[in-house]
Amino acid sequence: MKTFTFVIMPFSSDFDDIYQLGIKEAAKKCEVKAERLDEQLFGEGMLDRIYRQIDVADFIIADLSGRNANVFYELGYAHAKEKICILLTQDASDIPFDLKHKRHIVYGSSINYLKEELIKNIEWAKDEARARKENKISVITKPPTGDLTTTKHTAEATITFTFDLHNKTEQVSPEISAIYIYTGRHWNIVHDSKECPHSDADIEPFKYRYFVAPPAPKLGRNGWAQIKVKASRTIAKAWAGDQIKDEYNVSGRGILRLETHDGNYDHEFDFNLELMEIPF
Incomplete structure (x- = not known):
């Protein structure tokens, strides 16, 4: 059809x-x-x-x-x-x-x-x-949220990504052996309060891939699980000639890959956020 x-x-x-x-x-x-x-x-x-x-x-x-x-x-x-x-x-x-x-x-x-x-x-x-x-497992990306932290010398962006994993079938999903997040720039990604290890990406044009521990080995019938990660990186450095501002646009594209015994499930996601520092 x-x-x-x-x-x-x-x-x-x-x-x-x-x-x-x-x-x-x-x-x-x-x-x-x-x-x-x-x-x-x-x-x-x-x-x-x-x-x-x-x-x-x-x-x-x-x-x-x-x-x-x-x-x-x-x-x-x-x-x-x-x-x-x-x-x-x-x-x-x-x-x-x-x-x-x-x-x-x-x-x-x-x-x-x-x-x-x-x-x-x-x-x-x-x-x-x-x-x-x-695919027996579908991925939905929730709207990301972000924060901006600045000092006299740097500006750092932190973005929270949330992914819902759904098994909308009447069968138990294949076993999830690994989860990777692919990015174009280097980020520090944290999942469950632990920094995610990374290596060079094996998918063009991405540069890095980060290992994220699966929330469950399998999803049951009509099952659901969630992955939440925080990704941060320095987006401006005064010593490099960058202007430290109180507002930035941060955008990009990534892939969430689920590795299973049935093959890889790749989910592409975009983000485009206006980050502003909130004074306290």
Whole structure:
């Protein structure tokens, strides 16, 4: 069955080219069926139809340009259903701070740029949707939180990542032999008050991998477990010529890998946080 993405965006002629030339063309290139509500025939109520389309979609594409209230409402339902979402916007300020860690594309006025970036993101979403269907253990990343600590000489960021592991099958999961977190920069990662050892990464383009002790050897039927880690690193050094500020943007991408006897389960995650020091 062809992969299906439901598109949430304002119903305005201003978005027709964005949808037809950007979103639809990118989806076609990736062999994905993309539809929005106004293309469909249905006999049920409009809101019921939106709920059903979000439920059955493999992933969601949502354009937040202009902060349309209906789009935000529908996106909230999609997030509550733990759907894979790709966010779009013409202006970065249209993405609320608590969604900035989500995968998103700021395309400005360039439909060509939107199409090129969306092709990459659709391929990622297809892989993620396939993994969720095939893997016996699924991973959901909760919104990360962060803190900033500064002195006269340094600024240090600390980000808390929380991952929920779900076994949504009626069988006991395969045994989890190891868990690794892959990063591009060097971080000090702590799990259960213990520093996680690290080595060079074996996945491009990541530089480091950190070993995290599994919370349980297996997950039972419909089982659940959680991993919470704190990642910290120095982001500014006065002696290196950096300005020590009271606010920084910290962003990046990583992979959480579960090694099991059935193979590796890789979960890609993004983060984009505005960190501010809180005076006491």
